[in-house]
Amino acid sequence: MARKTDDARLLAAWEQGSIATAATRGAQILATLEGAPVDGPRSDGPAYVDLSLGTVDRLLLEFHLAEFGRALEGYFGCPRCGEELEIEVDIEALLASPPPPPEGPGWRYPTPRMLQIAAASVDPSAAIVELAAGHREAGVAIDETRVALADQLANADPLLDVQFGGTCVECGSQVSTRLDVGSFLVAALGERARRILIEVDRLARAYGWSETDILAMSALRRRRYLSLVGSGHG
């Protein structure tokens, strides 16, 4: 994705990312940006929902770096007082973390599809371990496998569990949160979508053009028309 993504794709990614569940949000954004199905195989690899969560996050971070820059910004609510706290993360520092070791015999990294299935079960954290152990070796007792696997998952991929801490500006509580790259991406896409839709709204009102026609224009041409509308010649 070296080239800047066109505005119609960005709008669609924001829309699909907003309505997706937390489990598949990141995979859905990537699939929409590429125009690929989220749960079907692609020409160059498995379905986005079958990539590891760490791989999905890496791809999202690379997209953000190319499209929105290296500062990943987002908000999370203080669990005690509800105040919205802003955090900013340096994407290049995150991407510099070493790549995770390959999957071991008898376990796989959790994927969005596993998360989605686990979220519907009675005990999601136990379910995710069972799903990740889907290819366990014969003869190994399940309980041993589960314990070993839980340790491996916690330590294997540094991007799987990035925690941020700080002090709430409102109530002074010490708070920490896990980095949710998918929801940060939806926030960045939402800000861009708001600006694009304002432009579409102004041009559609002035000229009666459809959204599709306006989005198909180059940014340069769209801006030229907007300046004409602004100067009263539209």
Ligand SMILES: [Zn+2]
């Ligand atoms: Zn607070």
